[in-house]
Structures are given as C-alpha cells and as structure tokens.
Amino acid sequence: MKVKSVLFVVVAVALLATACGGPAAPGASGGKLRVAVVMPSATTDLAFSQSMFQALKSVQKDMGGEAQFEIKYSENMFNVPDAAAALRDYASQGFDIVIGHGSQYGASIQEIAKDFPKVTFAWGTDVNTFGLPNVYAYTAAAEEGGYVNGVLAAKLTKSKIIGVTGPVEVGDAKTYIDGFVQGVTSVDPSIKVSKTWTGSFSDVALMTAAAKTHIAAGADALTGSSQSVVGSIGAAKEKGTVLWFGTQADQASLAPNLVVSSQVYDWTGILKQMINDRKGGKLGGEKFTLQLKNAGLKIAYNSGYSLPADVKAAGDKAIAGIKDGSIKVNP
Amino acid sequence: MNQISNVAIIVGILTSAIRLATPYLYAAIGEAFAQTSGVLNLGVDGIMLMSAYASFFVALNTGNLWLALLVGLLVGVLMGLLMSVISVTLKAEQGISGIGLYMFGLGLSSLLFKVTIGTVKTVVGFPPIKIPLLGDLPFVGEIFFHQSLIVYGAFLLVPLAWWFLDKTTWGLRIKAVGQNPAAADSLGVSVDRVRYFSVCLGAALAGMAGASLSLALVNLFQENLTAGMGFIAVALVYFGGWRPLGIMVGALLFSTVNAFQLWMQVLGVKIPSDVAVMLPYLLTIVALAVTVSRVRQPAALNRPFERGEN
Numbered sequence: 001m002k003v004k005s006v007l008f009v010v011v012a013v014a015l016l017a018t019a020c021g022g023p024a025a026p027g028a029s030g031g032k033l034r035v036a037v038v039m040p041s042a043t044t045d046l047a048f049s050q051s052m053f054q055a056l057k058s059v060q061k062d063m064g065g066e067a068q069f070e071i072k073y074s075e076n077m078f079n080v081p082d083a084a085a086a087l088r089d090y091a092s093q094g095f096d097i098v099i100g101h102g103s104q105y106g107a108s109i110q111e112i113a114k115d116f117p118k119v120t121f122a123w124g125t126d127v128n129t130f131g132l133p134n135v136y137a138y139t140a141a142a143e144e145g146g147y148v149n150g151v152l153a154a155k156l157t158k159s160k161i162i163g164v165t166g167p168v169e170v171g172d173a174k175t176y177i178d179g180f181v182q183g184v185t186s187v188d189p190s191i192k193v194s195k196t197w198t199g200s201f202s203d204v205a206l207m208t209a210a211a212k213t214h215i216a217a218g219a220d221a222l223t224g225s226s227q228s229v230v231g232s233i234g235a236a237k238e239k240g241t242v243l244w245f246g247t248q249a250d251q252a253s254l255a256p257n258l259v260v261s262s263q264v265y266d267w268t269g270i271l272k273q274m275i276n277d278r279k280g281g282k283l284g285g286e287k288f289t290l291q292l293k294n295a296g297l298k299i300a301y302n303s304g305y306s307l308p309a310d311v312k313a314a315g316d317k318a319i320a321g322i323k324d325g326s327i328k329v330n331p
Numbered sequence: 332m333n334q335i336s337n338v339a340i341i342v343g344i345l346t347s348a349i350r351l352a353t354p355y356l357y358a359a360i361g362e363a364f365a366q367t368s369g370v371l372n373l374g375v376d377g378i379m380l381m382s383a384y385a386s387f388f389v390a391l392n393t394g395n396l397w398l399a400l401l402v403g404l405l406v407g408v409l410m411g412l413l414m415s416v417i418s419v420t421l422k423a424e425q426g427i428s429g430i431g432l433y434m435f436g437l438g439l440s441s442l443l444f445k446v447t448i449g450t451v452k453t454v455v456g457f458p459p460i461k462i463p464l465l466g467d468l469p470f471v472g473e474i475f476f477h478q479s480l481i482v483y484g485a486f487l488l489v490p491l492a493w494w495f496l497d498k499t500t501w502g503l504r505i506k507a508v509g510q511n512p513a514a515a516d517s518l519g520v521s522v523d524r525v526r527y528f529s530v531c532l533g534a535a536l537a538g539m540a541g542a543s544l545s546l547a548l549v550n551l552f553q554e555n556l557t558a559g560m561g562f563i564a565v566a567l568v569y570f571g572g573w574r575p576l577g578i579m580v581g582a583l584l585f586s587t588v589n590a591f592q593l594w595m596q597v598l599g600v601k602i603p604s605d606v607a608v609m610l611p612y613l614l615t616i617v618a619l620a621v622t623v624s625r626v627r628q629p630a631a632l633n634r635p636f637e638r639g640e641n
Binding site for chain 2: 041042044045046076078163166169194195196197198199200202203204205206208209210212213214216217218227228230231233234237238254
C-alpha cells in the first residue's frame with residue numbers, strides 16, 4: 001500500500017517541477033550569449049520578477065533575438081534549496097551569466113560561484129559580492145521612487161490618512177516604504193501614515209485583509225511592495241475611491257482609474273553593462289544600484305488617472321531634486 | 332489613533348474577523364465530515380487551490396459567478412474522488428496520500444494558471460448584501476449582516492452540519508464507520524461507500540472554501556493563493572473536537588486575532604510586526620495544546636478498513 005502512496009507523491013512532485021519550469025536542456029552555444037535567471041515568483045507577477053524578465057527580453061531584442069541571446073528561466077522558486085539546485089544546474093550547463101533574482105539566494109550564489117569561476121553570477125537585491133571576482137550584486141534605490149510616490153500621495157489624500165501594506169520588513173520593500181514616508185512628511189507632517197506587514201511576500205489573502213483594514217480606518221491612498229500587493233490593489237478597486245501608488249513594475253493595468261503612478265525598475269542598463277564587461281574579460285566584483293539619476297528607476301504616471309497639473313509638478317520637482325542631489329532620501 | 336473611535340475599531344475587527352473566518356469554516360467543516368468517517372484528508376489546501384483556480388477561470392471567462400461556484404464545487408468533488416480512490420479503495424496511508432494530493436493541487440493549479448491566465452487579473456466577486464431589518468441594527472448589523480452570500484453560507488453551514496451529523500441516518504452512519512468500521516460493516520453498512528461520500532462532501536466544501544477566496548474575499552487567483560490555509564483548517568477540526576460549533580469557535584478565534592493584529596499595526600501600536608503576524612498561529616498552537624481532548628476523536632481515524640482484518 002505504501003508503494004502506491006509514494007508513487008503518487010512522486011508523480012505529484014514531478015508535476016510540481018514541471019510547473020516550476022524545470023531545468024533547461026543543455027545546448028550548443030556557438031557564439032551566442034546564454035543567460036539563465038532564477039526568480040522567486042512568476043515572470044508575470046507585475047512586480048519584482050516581471051521587472052527582471054522584461055529587462056532580459058528587452059536586452060534580447062536589442063542584441064538580435066534568440067539566435068544571439070538565449071534566456072532560460074526558473075520561476076516561482078520560493079523554495080531556496082530548489083533555487084540553489086537550479087542555479088548550480090545552469091552554471092554546470094555552461095550558461096555565461098547566471099542570475100539569482102532574490103535577496104534570499106545570496107548564500108547559494110556565494111557557495112556556487114566559487115565552483116564555476118568562468119561563469120558570471122549576479123544576484124540582488126543586495127550590495128554584497130562576497131569579494132568574489134565573478135559575482136555582481138545589484139540593488140534598487142527604491143527609496144527614491146518611494147519619496148516621489150509619497151509626495152504625490154500627500155498632495156492627493158483628502159482624509160490625511162495613508163495606508164502602507166508591506167510584506168516583510170527587509171530589502172527594497174523596507175527602503176521603498178521608508179522613502180515613501182519621507183516623501184509624505186516633506187509635504188505635510190500632519191498626515192498619518194499607517195504601516196502593516198504581513199510577514200510574507202506571497203500571502204495575497206492576508207494582504208487583502210490588511211488593505212481593507214487600512215480603508216476601514218479611513219485611508220484613501222494606499223501603497224505597498226511585493227507580488228502580494230495585487231490583493232491590496234483589489235481592495236482599493238473594490239472600494240472604488242482609494243488611490244494606489246505602485247512600485248517595482250507599472251501596475252496601472254490592475255486598476256486603470258486608481259493607480260496614480262508606479263516606480264518602475266529597469267534592469268536593462270545593468271544587464272548591458274554586465275554583458276559588455278564580460279566581453280572585456282571582467283566577470284564580476286562590482287555592485288550596481290538602480291537610481292532615478294542613472295535611469296534605472298523611472299516614475300510611470302498612469303495616463304488613465306487625471307493627475308492635477310500642480311500635483312504632477314510637485315512629483316517632477318521631487319524627481320529633479322533627487323537627481324541633482326538637492327533632495328536627500330535616506331534608505 | 333485619535334480620528335477613530337474605539338467602537339469603530341471593535342466593529343472593524345469583528346467585521347473582518349467574520350470575513351476572514353469564511354474559508355476556514357467551509358474547509359474545516361468539510362474536513363470534519365471526512366475525519367468523522369475515519370479518513371484524514373491532509374490535501375484540503377490542494378483542493379482549495381484547484382477550486383479557487385477553476386472558479387476564478389470560469390468567472391473570468393463567463394462573468395457568471397454562480398456557474399463559477401458550481402464548477403468550483405465540482406472540481407472539489409473530483410479531487411475528493413481522487414483522494415477516495417487512493418485512500419479508501421487502494422487503502423494507501425492517508426497522511427502521505429493527503430500530502431500528495433496537496434502537492435498535486437498546488438502544482439496543477441499553478442500550471443493551469445500559467446497556461447490559461449498567466450498574469451494578474453481580477454473579477455468582480457459576490458458583493459456584500461445588506462439583510463433587511465437585521466442590517467439596520469446598530470453595530471451588530473454592520474458586523475454580521477453586511478456580508479456577501481458566500482459568508483452567510485459559511486455560517487449557515489454550522490447548524491446544517493450539526494443537524495446532518497447528529498440527527499440524520501446518514502450522519503449516524505458516517506460516525507459509525509469512523510468509530511468502528513467492522514461493526515458497521517457487519518450491520519450491512521458499506522464502509523467504502525460512506526467514506527467515499529464523506530470525503531467527497533468534505534472536498535466539495537474545501538472547493539467552496541477555495542471559491543470563497545477567488546470569488547468573494549480576494550477576487551483574484553495567484554499561485555499558492557491559499558498560503559497554507561487548508562492546514563490551519565485541519566488543525567481547527569482537532570481544536571473544535573470534530574463538532575461544527577467547536578470548529579466555528581476556533582475559526583472565529585483565529586480570524587479575530589488575525590483581524591486584531593492587522594488593526595494594531597494600522598493603529599501604530601508598538602509591537603514588532605513579526606510578533607503581530609505570529610499571534611494567530613501562536614494562539615492556535617496554545618489552544619490546541621490546552622483544549623484538545625482526544626475523547627471525541629473518531630476511533631478509526633487514519634485507519635484504512637479491510638474486511639476481516641480488524
């Protein structure tokens with residue numbers, strides 16, 4: 001009897017593996033650049049993973065398509081040991097650049113990169129290259145766009161209560177929200193910013209409940225970070241009058257009338273730099289930061305929301321101030 | 332904190348607690364049916380995911396919420412049939428096959444989502460309906476009688492399930508099969524048939540729990556939408572001592588603490604968020620350790636029945 005159960009589990013696990021993308025088949029490379037990326041959520045999450053996937057696609061297009069630039073990916077690798085196995089797989093299959101797109105993958109990258117000195121590794125968001133010559137670290141100065149969103153939200157709130165639905169108090173989720181609060185305070189220190197953390201990057205149901213709690217407490221503008229904010233946006237949409245400020249990717253499509261602006265991560269610049277460095281024989285050892293100044297961060301105003309001209313001007317002023325250094329945002 | 336009155340906070344906490352308890356109620360009462368007949372189904376979370384996906388898919392493509400709900404129920408029954416075949420007919424170890432069913436549901440719902448929908452989309456779910464007269468009561472009206480049909484259904488299920496288990500012949504048969512399958516068998520009750528029925532009924536309710544998420548509470552689907560709710564539901568069955576009323580108390584306790592901790596965070600009470608989100612789970616563990624008596628546990632729980640063996 002036990003054998004059947006075990007067999008069932010094996011089949012189920014196999015199916016699960018299929019759903020997660022599975023490792024790529026080895027192939028001859030012959031001149032083309034091969035890049036593999038391991039991501040914690042789906043390539044279509046309208047957040048962190050999607051931002052990297054879109055950047056890779058865009059680089060691929062610029063470099064002449066699949067014949068020149070091969071992309072292989074494993075998505076939904078929320079389980080770190082599975083992700084580590086995938087990273088090692090890709091490295092041993094001779095991929096040129098292997099990316100671990102999640103701050104939880106750091107320890108795995110540190111261990112694996114030593115065994116594959118000819119492969120370029122990159123991971124983020126973090127700043128630690130572990131002193132290894134073939135590891136890049138990348139991060140986003142999420143507090144910059146957070147500040148801009150905060151300025152816009154402070155100008156638009158009528159109830160003077162703004163809700164922040166955070167996932168886990170780490171990394172760019174934390175710095176984005178810290179920047180957001182600074183932006184709000186710069187406009188009107190009397191505005192109340194309430195924060196909730198669900199303790200999970202993926203618990204959509206709890207995120208929805210958190211957003212509804214903010215709304216019940218009087219918030220008329222919400223923001224938040226991670227792939228689980230789709231729950232918050234849903235709650236804003238259900239209420240119909242609550243504004244949303246996005247980050248990581250352009251979230252306008254989720255609530256075309258209520259999303260005011262999104263901070264968009266654009267990784268194409270750093271990807272291109274890594275590729276160029278590699279051609280010149282440099283495999284890593286550097287850290288990159290997406291900023292408004294280097295166009296790694298962009299503020300996407302939602303054209304579906306009619307933003308008053310004076311509010312937009314305040315937003316643009318904040319962007320300009322951060323770029324020229326006259327506004328300092330603390331991460 | 333000064334803008335909002337204490338009464339409004341309490342009403343807010345209880346209103347969200349009622350809503351949050353809904354999927355747990357469906358799933359845990361369903362699991363109680365299966366367990367009462369002697370089958371431990373750990374696959375609840377997988378069933379919820381499959382039904383949440385299926386009903387969301389139908390709602391997205393047809394806009395018909397009732398059809399979506401029906402499909403969610405049917406998918407639940409299919410998953411129940413699968414569990415029954417494995418654990419009743421093939422007599423596989425129940426705990427292991429339940430975990431298998433969970434992983435199957437998790438994997439298949441993610442795969443189907445990726446292939447057929449692929450990105451984040453939302454539907455307009457079942458709206459809150461104000462019940463005449465009762466809905467006008469101060470405080471109570473807002474807490475209990477401004478909810479969606481799906482939420483009312485979950486609480487109506489409690490007396491219904493009690494009546495079914497305690498007052499009908501079918502309920503007594505389910506209990507008999509869970510307590511002493513050999514005796515029930517000798518009296519001409521088909522143990523396998525009763526277990527198939529109970530597991531499938533339970534799975535249909537787990538399907539309802541999944542659909543309540545994607546059609547009323549969250550109104551979208553994502554990979555691993557349930558985030559382990561089905562396992563909490565299994566714990567609630569033990570907590571509630573296999574009685575619908577006990578399960579309701581447990582579900583309400585868990586979700587009230589959850590709603591409470593969210594409000595504490597919103598109000599800026601100085602407790603670390605990590606501690607706050609842990610509270611409902613911590614409380615469940617403590618309550619389980621303190622309150623659960625095994626007296627009411629179905630004697631044949633987790634034991635496949637083979638004629639002549641017992």
